[in-house]
Amino acid sequence: MHSIRRHPLLEFNSNGIYCAQADVYIDPWRKVDRALITHAHADHARYGMKHYLTTSGSALIMRERIGQSLSIETTKYGQKHTIGGVTFSFHPAGHVLGSAMIRVEHKGEVWVASGDYKIGHDSFGNHFEPIPCHTFITESTFGLPVFRWKEESEVFDEINTWWKKNQSMGYTSIVYAYSLGKAQRVLQGIDPSIGPVVCHSAVQKLNQAIYSAGYSIHSSNSFTEWKEGPKDTLPLVIAPPASADGPWMKNHKPYVTAIASGWMALRGNRRRRNVDRGFVLSDHADWNGLLFAIEQSQANQVLVTHGYSQLFSQYLIEQGWYAHVAETAFSDGFHEVEENQVTE
Amino acid sequence: MKDFSALVRKVDQTTKTSLRREALVQYFSACSDSDKVWCIALFTKNTRKRPMPSQRLREIASDIVNLPPWLIDESKSIVGDTAETLALLLPEPTERSYKTLSEWMVWLESLKALKEEPERQEHAIKEAWRGLNAEERFVFNKLITGGFRLGIATRTVIKALARYQECEESQIALALSGQWDPMQLTFEELMARGQGSDLSIPYPFYLAYPLHTGPKANDEDQQKALKDLGAIADYQIEWKWDGIRGQLIHRKDKVFLWSRGSELISDSFPDLISAGESFNQDVVLDGEIVAYMDTIEPFEQLQRRLGRKQPSKNMMNKVPVRFIAYDILEINGQDLRKEPLKARRNYLEQFINQHQLEKVMISDTIKVNTWSHLVGLHKQSRQYKAEGFMIKSIESTYREGRKRGDWWKWKVNPMTVDAVLLYANRGSGRRANLYSDYTFAVWSSDDKKTRTLLPFAKAYSGLTDKEITEVDKFVKKNTKERFGPVRSVIPKLVMEIGFEDIRKSTRHKSGFAVRFPRIMRWRKDKPLDEIDSMNRLQHLLDDKQDGG
Numbered sequence: 001m002h003s004i005r006r007h008p009l010l011e012f013n014s015n016g017i018y019c020a021q022a023d024v025y026i027d028p029w030r031k032v033d034r035a036l037i038t039h040a041h042a043d044h045a046r047y048g049m050k051h052y053l054t055t056s057g058s059a060l061i062m063r064e065r066i067g068q069s070l071s072i073e074t075t076k077y078g079q080k081h082t083i084g085g086v087t088f089s090f091h092p093a094g095h096v097l098g099s100a101m102i103r104v105e106h107k108g109e110v111w112v113a114s115g116d117y118k119i120g121h122d123s124f125g126n127h128f129e130p131i132p133c134h135t136f137i138t139e140s141t142f143g144l145p146v147f148r149w150k151e152e153s154e155v156f157d158e159i160n161t162w163w164k165k166n167q168s169m170g171y172t173s174i175v176y177a178y179s180l181g182k183a184q185r186v187l188q189g190i191d192p193s194i195g196p197v198v199c200h201s202a203v204q205k206l207n208q209a210i211y212s213a214g215y216s217i218h219s220s221n222s223f224t225e226w227k228e229g230p231k232d233t234l235p236l237v238i239a240p241p242a243s244a245d246g247p248w249m250k251n252h253k254p255y256v257t258a259i260a261s262g263w264m265a266l267r268g269n270r271r272r273r274n275v276d277r278g279f280v281l282s283d284h285a286d287w288n289g290l291l292f293a294i295e296q297s298q299a300n301q302v303l304v305t306h307g308y309s310q311l312f313s314q315y316l317i318e319q320g321w322y323a324h325v326a327e328t329a330f331s332d333g334f335h336e337v338e339e340n341q342v343t344e
Numbered sequence: 345m346k347d348f349s350a351l352v353r354k355v356d357q358t359t360k361t362s363l364r365r366e367a368l369v370q371y372f373s374a375c376s377d378s379d380k381v382w383c384i385a386l387f388t389k390n391t392r393k394r395p396m397p398s399q400r401l402r403e404i405a406s407d408i409v410n411l412p413p414w415l416i417d418e419s420k421s422i423v424g425d426t427a428e429t430l431a432l433l434l435p436e437p438t439e440r441s442y443k444t445l446s447e448w449m450v451w452l453e454s455l456k457a458l459k460e461e462p463e464r465q466e467h468a469i470k471e472a473w474r475g476l477n478a479e480e481r482f483v484f485n486k487l488i489t490g491g492f493r494l495g496i497a498t499r500t501v502i503k504a505l506a507r508y509q510e511c512e513e514s515q516i517a518l519a520l521s522g523q524w525d526p527m528q529l530t531f532e533e534l535m536a537r538g539q540g541s542d543l544s545i546p547y548p549f550y551l552a553y554p555l556h557t558g559p560k561a562n563d564e565d566q567q568k569a570l571k572d573l574g575a576i577a578d579y580q581i582e583w584k585w586d587g588i589r590g591q592l593i594h595r596k597d598k599v600f601l602w603s604r605g606s607e608l609i610s611d612s613f614p615d616l617i618s619a620g621e622s623f624n625q626d627v628v629l630d631g632e633i634v635a636y637m638d639t640i641e642p643f644e645q646l647q648r649r650l651g652r653k654q655p656s657k658n659m660m661n662k663v664p665v666r667f668i669a670y671d672i673l674e675i676n677g678q679d680l681r682k683e684p685l686k687a688r689r690n691y692l693e694q695f696i697n698q699h700q701l702e703k704v705m706i707s708d709t710i711k712v713n714t715w716s717h718l719v720g721l722h723k724q725s726r727q728y729k730a731e732g733f734m735i736k737s738i739e740s741t742y743r744e745g746r747k748r749g750d751w752w753k754w755k756v757n758p759m760t761v762d763a764v765l766l767y768a769n770r771g772s773g774r775r776a777n778l779y780s781d782y783t784f785a786v787w788s789s790d791d792k793k794t795r796t797l798l799p800f801a802k803a804y805s806g807l808t809d810k811e812i813t814e815v816d817k818f819v820k821k822n823t824k825e826r827f828g829p830v831r832s833v834i835p836k837l838v839m840e841i842g843f844e845d846i847r848k849s850t851r852h853k854s855g856f857a858v859r860f861p862r863i864m865r866w867r868k869d870k871p872l873d874e875i876d877s878m879n880r881l882q883h884l885l886d887d888k889q890d891g892g
């Protein structure tokens with residue numbers, strides 16, 4: 001048995017995931033003094049914390065997106081930080097560049113806050129490492145059995161074929177992909193010999209920052225570079241979903257459009273977004289991936305957040321897990337929408 | 345099935361009509377004639393009887409996928425469609441099935457025949473699933489659960505066939521209209537219908553386009569919209585009656601009655617058929633079937649006759665019907681649709697005058713000299729038992745489908761009520777992930793101390809996609825309770841709800857039933873405190889009965 005504490009090692013309060021023992025928050029949504037950040041997506045890394053602790057990969061992106069002047073202490077995967085007698089370490093979550101699951105240990109009790117994660121290795125080089133723990137806080141963005149991902153290489157084959165076919169019919173191919181994570185994965189995954197890749201400024205800016213920090217990443221053109229360069233083959237344009245229907249698209253007529261997202265597994269989602277194609281490519285674990293991670297954690301308690309938390313935890317309970325929903329500031333429904341529109 | 349599911353994928357993977365048409369032409373060029381007939385039927389005909397309820401199909405799948413039934417049901421409510429949900433859940437095929445589309449359709453008939461033997465049905469379905477990949481399973485499941493609509497317009501199919509057959513689109517449209525059974529017809533026979541091989545065949549209906557005078561149009565707005573049409577003398581104006589649109593056909597002593605949905609309804613209206621039998625000329629009339637005592641009766645009366653085959657004498661006496669002819673499309677075998685409306689009107693008047701039948705009347709034209717007179721008269725529509733006007737250019741030919749340009753319908757403003765959102769339900773299909781079906785409530789009375797909220801109408805259409813997303817967000821943040829796919833929400837969101845008609849109803853909690861409710865606009869300006877009460881509904885009902 002563990003020693004008796006007034007608070008659980010991690011708890012959900014109105015500011016975020018709180019560790020009372022160390023007086024720090026993980027992925028807080030309100031302004032706090034000390035924030036540990038799992039990854040740089042906007043729903044996890046927010047503006048306004050006095051001090052941040054995160055991986056160097058996440059720090060790179062956060063400086064680019066939130067501000068250069070942030071007070072960030074950076075860490076490496078596996079490095080230990082002791083705060084108020086609690087040991088924190090960051091471990092690869094396979095979600096996006098720099099993403100981590102945060103391991104929290106105090107007097108032999110281990111909790112893991114997963115943030116967002118994805119199983120396996122991806123084209124960008126992200127990978128997932130399971131961490132044994134007593135309590136596992138899992139996301140459940142795609143926590144329904146209808147979500148089952150294909151091998152990444154199969155999806156890139158589909159994109160390559162589509163791009164070539166569009167070229168032969170005289171169309172530019174526009175792929176909407178979230179600018180942090182998905183965009184770079186697409187850039188790394190497609191076959192660059194088919195033609196030039198052009199990136200929307202929001203994507204290109206990140207690509208350059210990532211490249212300058214020494215990560216290996218295929219080269220891509222900004223709109224201006226492309227405009228001035230030779231145009232013998234029709235490009236693949238990578239743009240964030242929010243830029244859809246923007247004036248920049250005029251320059252690429254005639255074009256066909258696609259979205260790369262896990263949500264594209266459902267026809268209704270694709271039709272609602274009115275794109276031609278949906279490529280099922282996600283930075284989150286699918287149903288089997290979530291179950292695998294939980295299995296691997298060997299946890300005796302599972303807290304479910306971020307997605308279909310109610311349904312998923314109910315299923316876990318029926319399977320014999322001690323699981324429940326961890327209420328975050330937003331109802332799970334809000335995350336459904338937010339993930340759909342923002343991070344996927 | 346492989347080719348057909350590839351076609352379904354292709355039309356599904358593009359938003360461009362031209363590419364969809366292209367895919368269809370390609371499919372027609374490669375597939376067998378019997379597959380063509382089924383493909384056309386599936387894309388253009390209304391829902392066929394489903395061989396199996398979707399609930400049952402989910403149960404059968406639950407056994408294979410090793411998931412609790414509640415989770416499959418929840419998944420379905422999020423995906424929005426059983427066929428798609430199961431296609432996603434089922435395991436990869438372990439064998440390969442080579443049945444063609446038409447072979448599967450015959451197989452489905454045999455499945456229906458096993459109705460009394462659920463175990464054999466279950467066995468057959470499991471076996472079928474084992475031989476189909478995810479894409480084919482989706483199509484297969486769709487065939488079983490019925491409702492095979494994949495957002496492809498009949499127009500597109502007609503265009504593709506016309507290209508493939510190298511003939512006029514109108515000929516194809518004719519070939520596909522009316523009733524035909526893909527089980528009975530070869531492709532050749534189907535196409536021959538376009539050249540008059542089938543006496544019963546109706547023409548595709550020409551539908552008027554709504555005249556937009558703005559959601560809260562005043563007299564001036566309305567006059568402006570009308571003036572934009574040009575000179576009133578160039579139009580034929582008629583009342584728009586509240587019945588069902590139909591075609592009454594007399595050819596070679598055979599009589600047929602069709603509804604707008606291409607449904608043969610002769611059996612429901614023997615009284616109109618016998619009127620048609622007394623015609624001494626071959627003719628095709630387009631008109632409105634209405635319930636009629638001394639005057640036109642409300643639609644609810646007609647409803648008692650609809651869908652009832654071989655009505656009793658008693659029923660026919662209680663709810664007599666009439667056919668009010670709007671137009672004449674064919675006389676003595678001659679297609680009149682290319683003639684201008686003014687010429688068709690002459691033929692129609694002649695025909696009706698010659699016959700002098702009680703049951704087949706002509707739709708009177710309204711003679712007013714100015715648009716402003718018409719605005720005045722429009723307000724009295726309900727007194728005349730009409731829903732508003734049809735305004736048709738006298739030069740117009742009789743076209744196919746709903747076209748903009750020469751036929752307009754100008755309906756009376758629907759009755760409106762300000763109400764609050766009480767429950768939200770996930771939508772289906774395209775809106776599967778969104779709370780897009782709503783139940784609205786009004787106050788039970790005007791007494792602020794004792795009043796409660798009473799649900800009175802369900803409405804979904806009328807909001808833009810952007811607004812739906814906004815409401816969806818609201819619902820998810822303001823949920824009070826969840827019951828399966830339904831959430832009750834904190835009553836805050838006020839909308840103006842419009843409807844076509846209101847009547848007393850004992851089946852509804854509120855005591856009123858409204859017809860065609862829809863959202864007119866979002867009243868962000870209006871607090872909950874000020875929404876309407878039951879008194880407003882009562883007032884609308886009284887108002888209607890006064891005819892004012």
Ligand SMILES: [Zn+2]
Nearest residue numbers: 041095116343
């Ligand atoms: Zn994320």
Ligand SMILES: [Zn+2]
Nearest residue numbers: 041043116343
């Ligand atoms: Zn997230």
